[in-house]
Amino acid sequence: MKNLSIKTLDGTQDIHIIVKGDLSAIDAMSFKKHSQRLISESDKNMTIDLSDVTNFDIAGLNAILQAHRNLKLKGSELKVISMRNETVAELFYLTQFDKYLSIIPAA
Amino acid sequence: MKLAIVSPFPPSKGTLNEYAYHLVKNFGPKDQIEKIIIITDKLPEGQKYLSEPEMGEVIFEPVWEFNSLTSTANIVKTIKKHQPDIVLYNIQFLSFGDKKVPATIGLFSPVMSKLNGITSVVILHNIIETVDFEEAGITNNPVMKGIYNITGNILTRTILGSNLVTLTIPKYVKIIREKYNADNVALIPHGTFEVPPRPDFNMSSDNLNVMTFGKFGTYKKVESLIEAVYLIRKRTNKSIKITIAGTDNPNVKGYLEGVANTYSHIENLHFTGYVEEEDVPTIFGDSTVTVFPYTSTTGSSGVLHQAGSYGNAVALPLLGDLKELVEEEGYEGAYFEPDNVESMAEAIQKLIEDLEYREYIAKKNYAAAASLPMSEIADWYLSHFERLLEAKIQRT
Numbered sequence: 001m002k003n004l005s006i007k008t009l010d011g012t013q014d015i016h017i018i019v020k021g022d023l024s025a026i027d028a029m030s031f032k033k034h035s036q037r038l039i040s041e042s043d044k045n046m047t048i049d050l051s052d053v054t055n056f057d058i059a060g061l062n063a064i065l066q067a068h069r070n071l072k073l074k075g076s077e078l079k080v081i082s083m084r085n086e087t088v089a090e091l092f093y094l095t096q097f098d099k100y101l102s103i104i105p106a107a
Numbered sequence: 108m109k110l111a112i113v114s115p116f117p118p119s120k121g122t123l124n125e126y127a128y129h130l131v132k133n134f135g136p137k138d139q140i141e142k143i144i145i146i147t148d149k150l151p152e153g154q155k156y157l158s159e160p161e162m163g164e165v166i167f168e169p170v171w172e173f174n175s176l177t178s179t180a181n182i183v184k185t186i187k188k189h190q191p192d193i194v195l196y197n198i199q200f201l202s203f204g205d206k207k208v209p210a211t212i213g214l215f216s217p218v219m220s221k222l223n224g225i226t227s228v229v230i231l232h233n234i235i236e237t238v239d240f241e242e243a244g245i246t247n248n249p250v251m252k253g254i255y256n257i258t259g260n261i262l263t264r265t266i267l268g269s270n271l272v273t274l275t276i277p278k279y280v281k282i283i284r285e286k287y288n289a290d291n292v293a294l295i296p297h298g299t300f301e302v303p304p305r306p307d308f309n310m311s312s313d314n315l316n317v318m319t320f321g322k323f324g325t326y327k328k329v330e331s332l333i334e335a336v337y338l339i340r341k342r343t344n345k346s347i348k349i350t351i352a353g354t355d356n357p358n359v360k361g362y363l364e365g366v367a368n369t370y371s372h373i374e375n376l377h378f379t380g381y382v383e384e385e386d387v388p389t390i391f392g393d394s395t396v397t398v399f400p401y402t403s404t405t406g407s408s409g410v411l412h413q414a415g416s417y418g419n420a421v422a423l424p425l426l427g428d429l430k431e432l433v434e435e436e437g438y439e440g441a442y443f444e445p446d447n448v449e450s451m452a453e454a455i456q457k458l459i460e461d462l463e464y465r466e467y468i469a470k471k472n473y474a475a476a477a478s479l480p481m482s483e484i485a486d487w488y489l490s491h492f493e494r495l496l497e498a499k500i501q502r503t
Contacts, residue, residue, distance in 0.1 A: 025437050026474045057437060058296050059478035062487075069486050094280045095487075096293040100494045 003027060003055070006034060014045040014079075020052040023060035032063035039070045046071055049081040051106040056088045061095060068101055082106050108492065110134060111144040111189060111225075113182055113216065114197035117157040117384065119148050120357060121173060122322070123232060126409060127197045128157060128384070129300040133485040135162035139493075144189045146182055148172055157384065171213075173357070174204035179216040186220050193492045194220045196269070199232040200262065205358050211262065218268035226495050227269040228488075230295070234279050235259030236286065237427070239403045263287060270495055273488075276432055293491065296436065298484030299412045299476040303388065306418035308469055310462040311395075317455055318350040318394035320382070320410045323366075324359025326403035328446075333370050335452040343456065352379045352390045391417035396458045396465070398422045402445050404429050411438060415476030420468040422454040437475030439468045 003022035008015065015038055023031060039046065048064060050056070068078045083089040084106040092098040115121025117128050127145070134140050142164045149169040150156070156167045168185045171178035186194055196217050203213020221227040240255055241247040266272060267287055273295040274280050280294045317336050321327045329351050336349050355362045367378055382390055391397070397414040401424050414421050415438055423433060423440035430442060441458050444450035458465045 025478060029474070029478050057435075058294075059437060059475075062479055062483055065487060065490065066483060069490065091277070091294070094277050094294040096491070100490060 004031065006031060008034075008038065010042075011044075014047055015042060016047045016049065018049045018052075022055040023050065023053045023063070024055050024057035025059055028057065028059035028063045031060070032066055035063065035067045036070060039067060039074065039076075043074060043076060045077045045079070047079045047081065050083050050089075051081055053083050053088060054085065056083065056091060058091065061091050061097065064101070065097065078102065079104060108139050108193065108489075108496075109142050109144070109189070109191040110140055110492075111146055111186055111191035111194040112197060113146045113194060115202070116145050116147040116167070118154050119150055119156075120322075120354065120381070121148050122199060122202065122357075123197050125300070125384075126230075126232075129298075129481045130195075130197065130485065130488075131162050131165065132159055133481045134488075135159075135165070136482075137485060137489060139489055142166065144168060144185075144191055146170060146185050146194075171203070174206050174209045176209050176212060178203050178209065178213045179219060182216045183219045183223060186225055187223055191225060192496060193226050193228060195488070196227070196229040197232075198229060200235065200238075200259070201358075207258075211258070214262050215265055218265055221269050226492075226499060228271045228273065228491065228495070229266055229269045230273050230275075231266060232275065234274065234283060235263060236282050237279070237404075239427075267291065271491055273491070277435060278428065278432065295484065295487045295491075296479055297409065297412055298479050298481040299416045300409070300481055301388075301413075302416050302477045302480045305477075306469075306473065308418060308466055308473075310466045310469075312345075312459075312462070314348075314393075315345060315395045315459055316348040316350055316393055317396050317398055317459075318352055318390065319398045319400055320352040320390065320413070322353055322356040323351070324356040324362030327356070327399075327401050329363075329366055329400055330369075331446055331448050331451055332398050332400040333366070333373055333376060334448045335455055337373060338448060338452040339456045339459070342452075343460070345459070346375070347459070349373070349376045350379065350390070350394065351377065352382050354381050387413065388417065391419055394419055396420050396422055396455055398451070398455060399424060399440075400451070401426060411472075412476055415472035418469045418473040420458045420465045421472065422451065422458060437471070437478065439471045441468065 004027040005020040007018040071078045079102045081104045114127035115124040117124050144166045146168045149172050170181040170185050201210055204210040217227045217229045240252050267289045272292050275297040277294055280292055283292050319332055336347050340347055397419045404426050421440040423442055424445035425442045426445050441454040443454040
């Protein structure tokens with residue numbers, strides 16, 4: 001994960017994951033494994049902060065969707081803090097995931 | 108959820124048959140899917156639809172035929188009989204026929220399903236806006252091109268009458284949303300049929316096999332590939348097998364037989380005929396390089412995803428925005444000028460001789476394929492289905 005940084009804060013209410021850099025291709029697969037492990041070990045809600053993600057592709061989006069579906073199956077919820085760079089966030093709009101993911105604009 | 112899928116299905120040779128097979132195989136194990144009704148084209152007598160235990164409860168309804176005028180009526184009648192929660196159409200513009208009237212009537216079935224109260228979703232594998240009619244072998248007459256464009260626009264609007272249209276390429280979504288002012292269009296990537304265990308990527312200079320896979324004769328033509336490999340053999344003195352895997356496009360019957368006759372003097376040239384599902388891993392596993400000898404493109408290539416999943420290096424034509432589309436999906440290839448034997452030979456030769464380059468492309472393609480398995484693409488569809496059904500409940 002050369003270009004990706006993941007910081008996980010396990011709070012009392014939810015798990016907060018701060019993702020920075022390149023959430024695409026092989027890095028996105030690593031992130032997917034990481035988030036799936038966290039979801040399988042906990043019943044908490046999850047927030048994924050993508051504010052500082054600079055590169056995002058379909059594999060990255062798939063990792064987010066899988067987290068959403070796995071949390072939903074457990075009765076938990078996912079919140080996504082969107083990227084600061086709107087071009088990077090375009091995939092949410094093209095896939096219409098913006099219609100059913102809980103997406104919060106970046107501060 | 109009761110799901111109906113309208114599509115050709117193996118062993119039918121209709122286009123997108125394999126895509127439907129893999130969709131069903133991956134929808135079947137999902138907890139949300141109670142039953143799948145496959146509304147499909149009729150088979151010749153004695154043939155049986157391919158079925159796997161993991162598909163779960165599946166009902167085959169062979170009610171339509173390629174180029175039949177009654178396909179839409181029969182599809183809608185079957186949908187009304189089963190009352191599925193969702194009907195999913197796995198189609199392209201010539202799915203229901205290559206004659207104008209039956210092809211057109213067939214494309215009305217998604218909107219007819221919706222008008223009958225069934226939530227209708229279309230996977231549209233190509234869009235008219237990016238088809239080069241001349242290169243695709245449809246027509247080179249400017250008047251006919253204009254007529255096809257107008258008809259294509261009307262048909263696209265008709266298809267957009269369904270609840271949701273999914274497209275496999277980001278650029279296609281942008282084009283359709285903008286041109287038709289449509290907000291019921293979403294990107295769902297093609298996905299990878301099978302993701303086998305990670306190959307060993309042991310690049311070798313022995314047992315060289317240049318392979319192409321598909322339905323040939325229209326915009327996929329193998330002559331330049333045969334000539335390119337012949338050229339490489341002469342230049343390098345290497346023994347290189349040529350494998351043409353697949354069949355004629357249904358619109359160009361007899362094409363491969365003609366090619367086999369023309370190139371009967373070429374040694375080590377193999378035609379596999381129709382490749383059964385169980386033989387696909389062998390075909391790709393034995394291939395050193397997979398080549399796409401296309402003169403036009405009509406969408407995201409299922410073969411590219413298959414090549415990636417088996418860790419194949421690929422040689423691709425520099426056609427329109429194909430390079431951009433391929434790279435957008437995370438894939439990589441050695442590129443050549445379409446229908447240019449010399450350029451294709453250079454691209455293939457580089458992959459054969461430069462083992463490091465071949466390994467780089469093979470690994471990148473495997474990573475791209477492994478990141479989007481079909482089982483997860485099925486989740487993308489389920490997310491949309493659930494949202495559409497929730498919206499329907501709220502409306503009623």
